[in-house]
Amino acid sequence: MTPATTGLTVRTLAATAVVLLAIIVGLAGYTYAGFYNVAASEQDANVIRWSLETIRTNSIERHAGHNVSPGRSLDDPEMISTGGHHYKEEGCVDCHGGPGISRAEFAMNMQPQPPDLKRAATTLNDAELYWVLQNGIKMTGMPAFGPTHNQEELWAMVAFVRRLPQMSLSEYEKITEASEGGGHHQAEGEDHGSAASGK
Numbered sequence: 001m002t003p004a005t006t007g008l009t010v011r012t013l014a015a016t017a018v019v020l021l022a023i024i025v026g027l028a029g030y031t032y033a034g035f036y037n038v039a040a041s042e043q044d045a046n047v048i049r050w051s052l053e054t055i056r057t058n059s060i061e062r063h064a065g066h067n068v069s070p071g072r073s074l075d076d077p078e079m080i081s082t083g084g085h086h087y088k089e090e091g092c093v094d095c096h097g098g099p100g101i102s103r104a105e106f107a108m109n110m111q112p113q114p115p116d117l118k119r120a121a122t123t124l125n126d127a128e129l130y131w132v133l134q135n136g137i138k139m140t141g142m143p144a145f146g147p148t149h150n151q152e153e154l155w156a157m158v159a160f161v162r163r164l165p166q167m168s169l170s171e172y173e174k175i176t177e178a179s180e181g182g183g184h185h186q187a188e189g190e191d192h193g194s195a196a197s198g199k
Contacts, residue, residue, distance in 0.1 A: 040111040052112070056137060060124070064131035070155035074126065074162050083160025084175035086145075086153060092117075095141065100169030110141055118165045129158045 030036065044052070072079070087093060094104040095114035107114050121129065133154050136144035145154060160175075167175075 040109060042111075044111065049112070052139075056140075060128050060131060060137075063135075064125075064128040066125075066127050068127045068130060070126070070130075070158065074155070074159040076159065079156045079159040080163050081175050082153065083156035083158070083163075084172070086149065086157050087160050088176040090145070098169075099164065099167045099172045101172070112140055114141065117161050121161045121164055126158055126162070129161060130154055133157050 043049075070079075074080075087098075093101060095107045095110070096117045097103040099118070103114065124132070132142070133149075134144065134146035136142045145157070149157070
């Protein structure tokens with residue numbers, strides 16, 4: 001390497017270091033001065049939203065074990081019914097809605113908004129769904145159910161979520177009411193306005 005080339009390399013490295021230092025100082029100043037608005041009433045900038053979604057997607061894919069198995073078919077009606085019970089009892093329907101059921105009003109104002117599981121469930125495989133239910137997701141309001149639910153219950157929740165895209169409102173009500181030991185069944189033709197509004 002000639003002296004001229006060496007000098008150019010040193011100058012390039014120095015310039016790169018200065019730019020990186022300026023970025024770090026700028027980000028630190030932006031952070032500590034409180035310029036970033038954490039209000040849930042304001043949408044994140046596109047770059048922030050993209051960054052968080054990319055981190056979430058890649059983290060779930062990396063950490064979810066791909067050799068895990070529920071031990072039996074996720075189409076098992078008993079598993080789906082058990083999962084439906086937990087879905088309703090844990091308030092999942094309030095944040096994620098259900099077949100013909102809107103999310104609760106408070107969930108409409110969360111940032112990021114809880115996903116519609118009828119669509120989101122199709123983007124994750126079984127192991128990834130299990131991992132999310134077990135561990136939750138930071139900074140989203142999604143709790144970790146692993147500390148309060150055993151493996152069988154978590155897989156039952158996966159089975160229920162897997163069924164959601166094909167589930168009708170009447171099937172949802174039948175499953176969740178049956179899992180409660182035979183609660184009140186709505187009469188045919190009864191107004192579902194309260195359920196549809198999520199209230």
